[in-house]
Amino acid sequence: MDYSLIVATGDLEKLKAIAEFIVESHPFKITTEPSPGMVMIRVIDPLEKTPFYLGEAFVTQCEVEIDGNLGYGCVMGYEEERALYGAILDAIMGNDHELASKVRPMLALVEKEILQRYEKETKKVARTRVNFDVKKG
Amino acid sequence: MGYVAVQGGITAIKNAEELTKYMRLRGKSIPLSVKQIQDQMRFLVDRVMGEGGLYSPFHASLAIKQAQGDPIEASFYLRAYRSTLPRLTESLPLEMEEMRITRRISSAFKNIPGGQILGATTDYHQRMLDFSLLEEEESQVEEFLHKQEQEKSEESPSWGPFRKVVDILREQELVKPTPEKVEEPIFDITQNSVAFPAPRSARLQMLARSETGGILALAYSSMRGFGSVHPTIAELRVGFVPVNIPHPYRKNKNLTIGFVEITEVEIVAKFAAEEKGEKPYFTLGYGICFGSNELKAISMAVLDRAMKEKEAKAPAQDQEFVLLHTDGIESSGFCSHFKLPHYITFQSALDRLRSTQEKQKKIKLTKEKRL
Structure with missing residues (x-):
């Protein structure tokens, strides 16, 4: 799972702990404060392969600098903290910073939780799988 | 003739706004939280997001609260809010x-x-009112969720x-x-006026x-x-x-x-x-x-x-x-604008009707004289 997906859907407290671990030894500077914006969502219609715009999604974006490396975070929703942690993680993971190898297993734990949550939901949905019989006569 | 604007009425308008708020709260029930709307009114939230053109369950829920449950009014708030936000980028096509x-x-x-x-889905439900919802309490909700949490499915599907x-x-x-x-440029209805026939993307x-x-x-x-x-x-x-x-x-x-x-x-x-x-x-x-x-x-x-x-x-x-x-x-919006004062336009219609009635009366009298 890509680190941005973990940022977008992982437990906020756990992401906060990872971000704190990073900035404890490598101070950061916010170059763009968490701020709202929109991302236009593109879709390709499956019938005629026409690309079109479905509508916009509200996002929060943020940018930081750590050891001269820029990091950009962008997440859907009104999520200032998450966007900040995303930017911090991007500065480390996206630039292959020396801390990346230590952060990777921490992210893997958050990923595991996400997958467990998905599996739980999938099992609930799977219980509604149906096989209608065509009525005879 | 075109619309002639009116002015004034500020005090009454402010009082009307306050009365609208009063109508929402006069029942003295616990104020609805945005989270409650987001969690429990999901179809309404989805509808408002779709019609407002902005995917944001949080803002759509806030708009529903403000609009006191009117989906079109809530979509309007959402679309208006959307116009204040910068568009940062476009997504890659959804997979x-x-x-x-x-x-x-x-x-x-x-x-x-x-x-x-x-x-x-409720597709297979009978459309009967569920009176047991009247008795729904926090403890029941907790118990239901706990049961759902504990439920074990033997195998991964x-x-x-x-x-x-x-x-x-x-x-x-x-x-x-x-x-x-198709490689043609995507038409964006939020940036350009549509002419007909419109491209498929529009x-x-x-x-x-x-x-x-x-x-x-x-x-x-x-x-x-x-x-x-x-x-x-x-x-x-x-x-x-x-x-x-x-x-x-x-x-x-x-x-x-x-x-x-x-x-x-x-x-x-x-x-x-x-x-x-x-x-x-x-x-x-x-x-x-x-x-x-x-x-x-x-x-x-x-x-x-x-x-x-x-x-x-x-x-x-x-x-x-x-x-x-x-x-x-x-x-x-167009339908609502008819509620605004149209005194001058209607006065003009009144004048025309009266003068036509007057003319018709004169013609009738002349005809009667001839007879």
Whole structure:
């Protein structure tokens, strides 16, 4: 799972702990404060392969600098903290910073939780799988 | 004659606003939290997001609270708020194969690869009021959720892949072969005025943010025979699709920024050959919208198909008729403006009526004199 997906859907407290671990030894500077914006969502219609715009999604974006490396975070929703942690993680993971190898297993734990949550939901949905019989006569 | 504005009335308007707030709160019940609306009014939230054109469950819920439950008013607030936000970028095209499916049915085929999944639906409920909800208490909710949490499913379900039914039809040469990806620039209705005939990208964007009731009415007219698209649902899916954007300064790196819940429908309609003597295929329609809103997605697919007719013989086949009359914000705005004072315009109509009546009276008198 890509680190941005973990940022977008992982437990906020756990992401906060990872971000704190990073900035404890490598101070950061916010170059763009968490701020709202929109991302236009593109879709390709499956019938005629026409690309079109479905509508916009509200996002929060943020940018930081750590050891001269820029990091950009962008997440859907009104999520200032998450966007900040995303930017911090991007500065480390996206630039292959020396801390990346230590952060990777921490992210893997958050990923595991996400997958467990998905599996739980999938099992609930799977219980509604149906096989209608065509009525005879 | 044009509209002549009025002025004044500030005190009464302010008092009317305060009265509106009072009407919401006078029952002295606990104020609704935005989170409650977001969690428990999900279909309404989805509808407002779709019609407002902004995917944000939080802001849509706030708008619903402010609009006191009026979906069109709430969509208006959301669309107005949207206009204050900067557009940062465009997403990469949604990859529908990556959808986390929560519901998926086909009314065309009994057996579809991956299976039919009812998901959370009320389709098979009897429409009877559930009076037990009157007794719903926090402890019951906790108990229910605890039970759900503890529920153990013995095995992991075999899950997916969920191939698109329309692709299977295509393989069997029942629908037209997949065209090459269209490279024409995407029309953006939020930036440009639409002229007719509109490009397909504009049509789909307009339908995706149209008002549910509006497109349902027009699609229903077609189903009943005015344009005659009797749909068979090849596939209806509801689920969560990841949204990816290109990293602003890292080449070949994409960021996943979250998931968008969507409803997607492909309908099969009557078969036809493009030209006489050519191979006939089933014709198709496509519908998609934010959130879980199946009536809207099906209606969109019906209208998409109906508007493909070369010659419009019914309202639902006429692009301009369909697309210009189904935007909830525009139609409600126009309808609402009639509530504003039209004193001068109406005075003019009164003058004209009185003078016409006077003339008619004189003519009548002259005729009587002659007699």
